[in-house]
Amino acid sequence: MNKKVIKKTLSAVRGHAGAFAAVMILAAGYAGLSLYVPLIFGDVIDLLSDGPVDFPRLVSKLVMIAVFSVAAALLQWLMNVINNRTAYGITADLREKTFCKLQRLPLSYLDTHPSGDTLSRFTNDAEQLADGLLLGFTQLFTGVSLIIGTLIFMLTIKPSVTAAVVLLTPLSLFTAKTIASRTYGMFSKQTADTARQTSFVTETVGEQKTIRALGAEEDGRRRFRELNETLRQSSMKATFFSSLTNPSTRCVNAIVYAAVALTGALTVMSGGMTVGALSSFLAYANKYTKPFNEISGVIAELQNALACADRIFGFLELEEEPEDGKTDRSTLSDRITIEDVSFSYTDDKPLIRHMDFTAEPGKHTAIVGPTGCGKTTLINLLMRFYDVREGSIKIGGVDVRDMTRASLRAGYGMVLQETWLRYGTIAYNIALGRPDADRGEIVGAAKKAHAHSFIERLPQGYDTVIGEDGGGLSQGQKQLICIARVMLCRPHMLILDEATSSIDTMTEKKIQSAFDELTEGRTAFIVAHRLSTVLGADEILVMRAGSIVERGMHKSLMEKHGFYYELYQSQFKQGQQI
Numbered sequence: 001m002n003k004k005v006i007k008k009t010l011s012a013v014r015g016h017a018g019a020f021a022a023v024m025i026l027a028a029g030y031a032g033l034s035l036y037v038p039l040i041f042g043d044v045i046d047l048l049s050d051g052p053v054d055f056p057r058l059v060s061k062l063v064m065i066a067v068f069s070v071a072a073a074l075l076q077w078l079m080n081v082i083n084n085r086t087a088y089g090i091t092a093d094l095r096e097k098t099f100c101k102l103q104r105l106p107l108s109y110l111d112t113h114p115s116g117d118t119l120s121r122f123t124n125d126a127e128q129l130a131d132g133l134l135l136g137f138t139q140l141f142t143g144v145s146l147i148i149g150t151l152i153f154m155l156t157i158k159p160s161v162t163a164a165v166v167l168l169t170p171l172s173l174f175t176a177k178t179i180a181s182r183t184y185g186m187f188s189k190q191t192a193d194t195a196r197q198t199s200f201v202t203e204t205v206g207e208q209k210t211i212r213a214l215g216a217e218e219d220g221r222r223r224f225r226e227l228n229e230t231l232r233q234s235s236m237k238a239t240f241f242s243s244l245t246n247p248s249t250r251c252v253n254a255i256v257y258a259a260v261a262l263t264g265a266l267t268v269m270s271g272g273m274t275v276g277a278l279s280s281f282l283a284y285a286n287k288y289t290k291p292f293n294e295i296s297g298v299i300a301e302l303q304n305a306l307a308c309a310d311r312i313f314g315f316l317e318l319e320e321e322p323e324d325g326k327t328d329r330s331t332l333s334d335r336i337t338i339e340d341v342s343f344s345y346t347d348d349k350p351l352i353r354h355m356d357f358t359a360e361p362g363k364h365t366a367i368v369g370p371t372g373c374g375k376t377t378l379i380n381l382l383m384r385f386y387d388v389r390e391g392s393i394k395i396g397g398v399d400v401r402d403m404t405r406a407s408l409r410a411g412y413g414m415v416l417q418e419t420w421l422r423y424g425t426i427a428y429n430i431a432l433g434r435p436d437a438d439r440g441e442i443v444g445a446a447k448k449a450h451a452h453s454f455i456e457r458l459p460q461g462y463d464t465v466i467g468e469d470g471g472g473l474s475q476g477q478k479q480l481i482c483i484a485r486v487m488l489c490r491p492h493m494l495i496l497d498e499a500t501s502s503i504d505t506m507t508e509k510k511i512q513s514a515f516d517e518l519t520e521g522r523t524a525f526i527v528a529h530r531l532s533t534v535l536g537a538d539e540i541l542v543m544r545a546g547s548i549v550e551r552g553m554h555k556s557l558m559e560k561h562g563f564y565y566e567l568y569q570s571q572f573k574q575g576q577q578i
Contacts, residue, residue, distance in 0.1 A: 005310045012094060012313075013133075019086040023141050026079040031145035033072035035153050035287065040065050042280030049275055079142070091130040094312055098122060104320045107385045108345070116199025121315050124194050125308035132305020139298050143291030150288040157277050157284075158267060165256055165288060186238035187307040193231040195311070200227055238304070260285040322387060325402040329411050332396025334361040334492055334523040336382070341391035343381060351377055352546045355391070359523055359539075366526045366534035368567065369543035375527045378543075379495055382525065384408055413491030417498035419478040426455055427462040429481055433489040445488035448517070451480035476504065487518060494524040508533070531568050540564065 013020070044061050047054060098121060110118075154162040204211065204220055211220055264278045273281070336359040343352040352374045359365045367375045380386050381393060384400050393400045400408055413433075421429050430445060431437045437445075442462065446452040454477055458464040466472055473481075486494070496515065512533065528534050535554045542550035542557065542564045550557055550564050557564040 005306045005313065008313045009306065009309050012309075013086075013090050015093075016086050016090060019082055023079055023082050023086070024145075026075050026082070027141040027145040028149075030072050030075040030079060030142065031149040033068045033075065035146070035149045035284070037065055037068050037072075038280045038283035038287070039153060039157075040068075041283065042274075042276035044276070045279050046274050046276035076142075087130055087133040090133060091126050094129070095122060095126050097316060098126075098312060101316050101318070101320075105318060106321045107380070109318060114196075114199035114203070116202035117195045118315075119202055120195035120198040121312055124198060125191065125311050128191070128308040129305045129312065132301050132308075139291075143298075146287055146291045150284045154281060154284050154288070157281055158264070158273055160263075160267070160272075165260060165285060183238060183241050183303045186234065186241060187304040188310065190231070190234040190238045190304070191307045191311060193227070193234045197224075197227045197231050200224065256288075257282075257285050321405075322401070324404050325400075327398050327403045327407075329395060329398075329403045329407040330492075332398055334411075335359070335396055336493075336523060337392075337394040337397075339392050339394065341381065341388045341393060343377065343386065343389050345377075345386075350546065352381075355546075355548055357539075357541060357548065357551065359525070361523055362521045363538045364519060364524045364526060364536070366528060366537035366540040367543060368528055368531060368534060368540060368564070370567075371529075373543040374546040375543055376497060379497055379525065379527060382495065383412060383414075411492045412495055413486040413489050413493070414495045414497070415479075415483050415486050419475070419482050421466060421468075421473075421478055421481060423466070423468045425460075425463050425465055426458065426481065429466070430462075430484045430488060433485055437488055441488060442484075446481075446484045448487045449480050449484035451477070451484050454480070490518065492522060494519055494522055495527075496524065497527040498529065531571055542567070 040061050044058065047058050102118065151162065154165065200223065211217060261282060264273065264281050267273050268275060268278050338355055338357050341352060341355045342350065344350045367378060369375055381388055384405060387401060427439065427442050430442050443452065446455055455462055526534055526537060534540055539551060540554060540557060541548050544563060550560065550562050558568065
């Protein structure tokens with residue numbers, strides 16, 4: 001087993017020390033009561049075999065057996081209840097820590113790792129860890145208590161016969177350890193294969209329309225079969241080798257039982273012990289070997305659980321976003337300054353190079369350029385989803401790295417090309433940024449976004465429940481709801497990233513007037529491919545290959561007959577052809 005993972009797991013369960021203490025006490029009590037029963041049975045056998053039967057004493061012994069058996073069962077039930085609560089409590093704590101960690105990770109991690117792999121850590125890995133802990137707590141404490149208790153009882157009956165058990169025990173432990181040490185890597189591979197399959201299925205479910213539109217179903221089935229076969233092979237290998245543990249230890253334990261029976265029988269024949277004592281001893285030998293079988297099964301299950309725990313702890317140890325600043329952005333002006341900013345997602349591929357510009361409060365800055373020139377990256381830097389490599393971005397003269405992320409992002413209202421809606425009512429989705437808004441404010445925002453008319457036509461109007469990511473609505477309708485959300489929040493600064501890309505031209509013109517009202521007196525950034533939406537901007541930044549190559553208002557840029565002029569003319573000609 002991986003010692004580091006075991007240490008981390010023990011550290012994670014440290015907060016449940018009280019529950020563990022209670023379980024160990026209950027396990028010891030259960031072991032003591034259940035192990036006392038065979039001793040009484042031995043006395044019963046001797047009473048029945050030694051001449052006239054003493055019935056009052058016999059009845060007393062049988063009553064004791066019944067009382068001890070019931071008491072042992074109650075202790076075992078109570079121990080299982082505590083085990084269940086503890087195991088699932090630990091798993092719930094780890095899930096919460098993993099979720100909180102997710103929200104502190106840099107977006108660079110989320111952008112470069114499959115979402116299904118991350119999801120697998122919340123679901124499959126956490127579930128396997130819970131099962132392993134539950135089985136471990138249930139059988140490990142009980143098994144250890146029974147082994148220790150059995151040895152004590154056997155020593156009180158016949159130490160010489162007990163020696164045969166003790167001498168053969170290391171063989172069982174060695175067998176279990178040898179097999180278990182080889183299965184950890186197998187379970188780690190099985191866990192990784194499960195995560196890859198989960199990631200692929202998650203992506204496939206989310207992109208079904210695209211897959212069917214492209215006729216890529218067969219390719220998807222082929223890839224799934226490959227992943228499924230890889231997972232099947234790794235699962236079979238891990239399960240096969242781990243399953244050798246139990247029968248191997250059973251074989252060794254059967255040898256132990258036979259040795260006890262033979263040694264005990266010879267002792268009875270020589271008069272060294274009674275038949276009842278031999279009966280009790282054989283019962284103890286059986287109870288002694290049974291926990292080894294169970295513990296060997298626990299070890300196999302723990303291998304899988306620890307492999308899953310390793311992935312969870314690995315996720316929890318990922319490097320987080322740089323430490324938050326202390327300044328509250330809301331106390332500053334909305335003047336934004338970009339000073340000699342350079343940025344790249346990877347060291348070998350520079351994207352934004354030595355960018356400088358200033359957006360004055362209330363100024364509307366448009367960012368235009370061909371695909372891949374760095375427009376969306378600039379927005380990511382303004383929101384501090386990524387930190388600049390060189391230079392600085394300042395708001396009100398203060399570097400954004402010195403501000404709290406919450407106050408920085410609260411100052412922006414964003415409408416993106418990619419819509420984001422939750423499962424819930426239309427009203428709930430509009431009010432996501434302002435949960436305290438009343439129905440009148442929600443309706444007012446929808447009207448400004450020109451979404452009110454189509455919402456009213458829905459079966460339950462604003463109370464219509466939409467599916468995940470707005471299932472059932474067109475792309476344009478989903479975008480109108482996102483626009484209404486920003487209309488309701490009325491933030492200090494706005495970022496409109498292709499905000500009307502999925503909306504028809506007539507509706508776009510209406511929304512544009514609403515945006516003009518919303519952005520009046522506010523600092524706004526407008527990212528657009530459709531240049532007709534930026535004609536009234538106070539300044540247009542023309543980007544190309546990560547640099548600002550031109551800047552100015554529409555009229556002055558057109559007069560230069562430069563790159564902006566070429567972009568505008570290409571769109572105009574396309575419009576004419578259409």
